[in-house]
Amino acid sequence: MQSKTLSSEQVSLESIEWLGNGHLRLLDQRRLPDRIAYRDCNNVAEVAESIASLVVRGGPAMGIAAAYGIAMAAQRIRTSDNWEAALAADFDMLEGAQSTAISLSWALGIMRETLRKLTLPQDVPARLLQAAISVHESDREANRSMGRLGMQLIGRRQKKPQKIMLHSNDGALATGGYGTAFGVVRAAHEAGLVDQVYVSETRPLLQGARLTAWELAQAGIPAQLHIDSAAAHLMKSQNIAWVVVAADRIAANGDAICKIGTYALAVLAMHHGVRFMVVASSSCIDLALEVGDDLALEERSSRELLQFGERDFDTGIAVSNPVFDVTPADLLDVIVTEKGAIERPDEQKLAALLSHHRLH
Known part of the structure; x- marks a missing residue:
């Protein structure tokens, strides 16, 4: 956990940031407004717990974090002959982290559909990451609209x-x-x-x-x-x-x-x-x-x-x-x-x- 005291000057914060190499950084919204603190997630369990405990909150942000969680899991597995089976427990864990916000299940649905359409197993980690990034960017554009x-x-x-x-x-x-x-x-x-x-x-x-x-x-x-x-x-x-x-x-x-x-x-x-x-x-x-x-x-x-x-x-x-x-x-x-x-x-x-x- 990284943190610092918030100064009075204006700052611009990203609540979700993909760091590469299978790492996801989440702004801990429980600490605001007096402290900026981040949680670096290195596995799906940490992402799911961050959603459940409201480190990351808001339906769209939860969905984006969950999408990156699936991409993270695929990068850590690296290769599989049956990707749907390999990621099934990760999908279930993230789906169960929050029950009301439909954006969470919607984002995971995008990731499931992306996975279902892939025919080359070696493409899965990179393509799932692309899908997660797309979920993130499309939400930002939808907000502006x-x-x-x-x-x-x-x-x-x-x-x-x-x-x-x-x-x-x-x-x-x-x-x-x-x-x-x-x-x-x-x-x-x-x-x-x-x-x-x-x-x-x-x-x-x-x-x-x-x-x-x-x-x-x-x-x-x-x-x-x-x-x-x-x-x-x-x-x-x-x-x-x-x-x-x-x-x-x-x-x-x-x-x-x-x-x-x-x-x-x-x-x-x-x-x-x-x-x-x-x-x-x-x-x-x-x-x-x-x-x-x-x-x-x-x-x-x-x-x-x-x-x-x-x-x-x-x-x-x-x-x-x-x-x-x-x-x-x-x-x-x-x-x-x-x-x-x-x-x-x-x-x-x-x-x-x-x-x-x-x-x-």
């Missing part, structure tokens, strides 16, 4: 600078670079459409306070951090125009599985006349999931709620610490993907978006 499309929607409503609310963390740290919902805000800021960004602390793990607030400061975007429960007050008093969030998965009917608290924000946004935008790669659309409530949602340890400073306490009652919730499609104004934006999303519109691009 989503950023541009989301910015255009914001500008279409009002040409003047607007107030925008963000939830969770989905910037360059959580993706291949630039960000999804954060990428929309970044593009809007570059276009002169951002007056102020309001960012929630975001339970669990305070990803908004630790990571999004820091990324906003690094990008020079005017922002204010607030506690999660202040969202209604801010919508009522600050003339917020948009809530922009990322999704880890989108059901076939348009329900969005997002960081816990998103559902509440969507209800509040409808009451206050605030537009609600979900930003996610098209790979997050899961047509096999009919409705969002069919997905089992992850919970984290109760200990995260039972700490105050350096002191642990016990409430004497049960504790709930869910990571995600389901926001019904009828509360969403628009879903933005790299393939296009869908206003008032439903099953037909999502299926049409995906089928149109398969044909082209």
